[in-house]
Amino acid sequence: MIAILGAGKMGEALMSGLLRAGVKPSEIVATVRRSERGQVLAERYGVRIVSNAEAAKVADTLILAVKPQDMASLLDEISPYVPAGRLVISAAAGITTAFVESRLGDEVPVVRVMSNTPVLVDEAMSVISAGAHAGDEELRLTEELLSPVGKVLRIPESQQDAATALSGSGPAYFFYLVEAMVDAGILLGMPRAAALDMVTQSIVGAAIMLRDSGEHPVILREAVTSPGGTTIAAIAELERHSVRAAFLAAIEAARDRGRELAKG
């Protein structure tokens, strides 16, 4: 039995991925705060909505997907009910395995995961790290759960906040870029729908080339950039506006925010 505690946006996305991967609705229980949210999930997926205590008692694997700010109270609520040896997977930004272990006690195996919303289309990037009482077996189990919904990478826990900033939040940066490029299309007199189509297909095409060609992004960009042409005119402006420096600062800020979330 798999329990998803805090089935919000990320918890629901992970749950739908597990179901697409062949886990039966009867093998999943979920918890939420608001009963109307629970009703929606039960109707949409046929899973059972239970209390946090019940979920902790019945599940072999617990996936904790509440907001970082809600993690301490959730752990305090479930700690009397988590039987020894259960795998606890924490999906919250900033929350360390040591924080989860200290609240659950009893040498519980904890794996920290940072995934991202493309889990909804089986294209997630999930990075995983083992806590003090988790080893290869627990990492392998976590990989088994997450690999049907995308790519899984093992990283040292010391890199988790950086990964959260890069790939956890990453999709948001691309959506933001798309918004900005569509606005540029509007500025140039393009209908919004056509501009969105052009930008979306460009980002999809570029992403697939990047993933499947094995080429370095600089090589791929150079292939688009003709001497004295249109692309270099745009790139000169991006450089003049320090867009690269803005990305470095932005992702560093996201990493720092992740560290702050851990402090509660």
Ligand SMILES: NC(=O)C1=CN([C@@H]2O[C@H](COP(=O)(O)OP(=O)(O)OC[C@H]3O[C@@H](n4cnc5c(N)ncnc54)[C@H](OP(=O)(O)O)[C@@H]3O)[C@@H](O)[C@H]2O)C=CC1
């Ligand atoms: N969104 C994203 O792109 C990503 C998010 N994450 C991480 O995933 C976690 C969840 O984020 P997200 O899904 O966006 O947030 P949401 O607010 O959508 O989901 C959190 C869910 O937790 C429920 N909840 C809160 N407290 C409790 C409790 N005590 N018991 C049971 N359920 C509870 C809420 O219930 P209710 O709806 O009833 O209030 C809500 O459904 C965060 O820790 C975040 O860092 C990680 C990677 C990407």
Ligand SMILES: O=C(O)[C@@H]1CCC=N1
């Ligand atoms: O913005 C956040 O805090 C969460 C973590 C990664 C993506 N969304």
